[in-house]
Amino acid sequence: MRARGDPAAAAAAAAAAPHVSIILPVHNAEPWLNECLESVLQQDFEGSMELSVFNDASKDKSMTIIEKWKVKLEGSGIPVVIGGHASPSPRGVGYSKNQAIAQSSGSYLCFLDSDDVMMPQRVRLQLEAAAQHPTSIIGCQVRREPPNSTERYTRWINQLASDQLLTQKGTRGCGEELVSGSPGAAPSPRHPPWIRGPLAGSQREQVFTSNGPTVIMPTWFCSRAWFSHVGPFDEGGQGVPEDLLFFYNHLRKGGGVVRVDQSLLLYRYHPDAATHSVLETTIWTHRVRFLEERVLPHWAAFTIWNAGRQGRRLYRSLAAGTRRKVVAFCDVDENKIRKGFYCHEDSQERPKPRVPILHFRAARPPFVICVKLDLTGGAFENNLRSLHLQEGRDFLHFS
Structure with a gap:
């Protein structure tokens, strides 16, 4: 957690160029936003970090909550950049993420959904993995809330691990070596035991399933340089699977996928989640085309x-x-x-x-x-x- 009550330290941290930007799109997130922003404050990462919030036409009290937390966060040395618009209709998750990234300045991007909660070690551990894998998307394991929602999907998120990585050798063009060993084997000395990947073997083959990206979007962490090479997100708005389209483009450009094998995110399931606006038929069409292409x-x-x-x-x-x-x-x-x-x-x-x-x-x-x-x-x-x-x-x- 960030030290409080030291104005000189807070001012020095705020003056430094941030190393990590937490990217937070917000649309009518009032029920969850306090807990989400509290998790930003509770990060144990000791380097420079900023929060970049983009408010996508929220009609509830989201902006009031954000302004309150801006004071708390900046008092603890975490600068907060706030953007947004008050149009009658939201412009979508892809647009909001792109805007939050554009107004931020960190060398690394940590994506956070406004209804989720980060564990204190998330930024620190994912940055460690990203520094070793500069052309990879870094994900992590999750804890689902409510606990019994989407049980099969949650198992798939968390259990695509070393035994499956062994079904392919090498990285097939992503330029990084496979670092997971056989079950029970000692990890590579260059990689802590909680890092699995790059998932360029069997996990690449799992990208064609209906589950979508093999590390889910709310857990993504990557370098700004790599995002700029692959992105931006599609801005088609509601009903567009912007995360899936970005992930496919990431793979087309030779990107790797790495998962930190610790639960670093409380991942909420609720009826208002943006993912429910994407039709299964839309995702099916993209999946078939990608299979035919790749x-x-x-x-x-x-x-x-x-x-x-x-x-x-x-x-x-x-x-x-x-x-x-x-x-x-x-x-x-x-x-x-x-x-x-x-x-x-x-x-x-x-x-x-x-x-x-x-x-x-x-x-x-x-x-x-x-x-x-x-x-x-x-x-x-x-x-x-x-x-x-x-x-x-x-x-x-x-x-």
């Missing part, structure tokens, strides 16, 4: 694992040329397998495509897997493991 051009043929609704939906969503690469569906459902094929009735081709449906043991990789993980009591995961395949080379997860 992976499928390199495969001469592939099998879709799941002859049910999600597998057929993926097939229908593919461009015509990519659909022709699908040599089969595979499944375990005897009724689907007995039918023998899937006919794409909406196709304009004549004759209409008829794609074989095979048992998974009779199908050949690579596979695009459209089966949701953690829902079959381990049956699907056991079937996949029994084939002794390598993630990223022989299969990738899409659902």
Whole structure:
């Protein structure tokens, strides 16, 4: 926590160019803002730090709370930059983040949502990781609030770890070496044991799932230089997945992904969260296009694992040329397998495509897997493991 009651120290800290800028977009955040801003004050980072707030047309008492905390924070040596607008309608999260970044001056950017709470060590530990990985997005583990909300998603956020990192060797173009060892192995002497990454192997392959970025946006930390190279955020407004689009562009430019394996953020789930404004169909379209851009051009043929609704939906969503690469569906459902094929009735081709449906043991990789993980009591995961395949080379997860 910042020292209080020392005016000389506070003035010296305020005069120094900040090393870290905490980026905080705000829109009608009154219920959570006091706890969020208290967590800024409680950071144990001893270097220079500023808070950059952008108020996106809030109609509640958010600005009153911000002005109150500005006095407290600056009294503890944390300068506060406040921007915003009072238009009738908000301009969206992407616009607000871009504005908060533009008015800030730190060498590193720590992103914070106004309904979340940072643990005291967040800035210190993520800065340590970012200094070692200047072209990476740094994330962290989270604690969900309420505790039982989105249990599967929270497990996915927190448990993509070293055993999965080992499914690929090297970093495939991100310019940094993989630092996680096998389970139980000693960590690299250059990396504290709580740092996992760069996640350039299997975690890169997990970027095609419906879960989105493999380190979630509210945990992001990166250098300003790297953000400027990749960004800015899309400013399309409500309904645009600005974090997913930025993350895809980050990967296109060879960026890495590193996770600090400590819970550094209280991540709230509530009905008013901005993420609920993004339609699943919008995210689906971006995911399919990214899959077609990044992976499928390199495969001469592939099998879709799941002859049910999600597998057929993926097939229908593919461009015509990519659909022709699908040599089969595979499944375990005897009724689907007995039918023998899937006919794409909406196709304009004549004759209409008829794609074989095979048992998974009779199908050949690579596979695009459209089966949701953690829902079959381990049956699907056991079937996949029994084939002794390598993630990223022989299969990738899409659902």
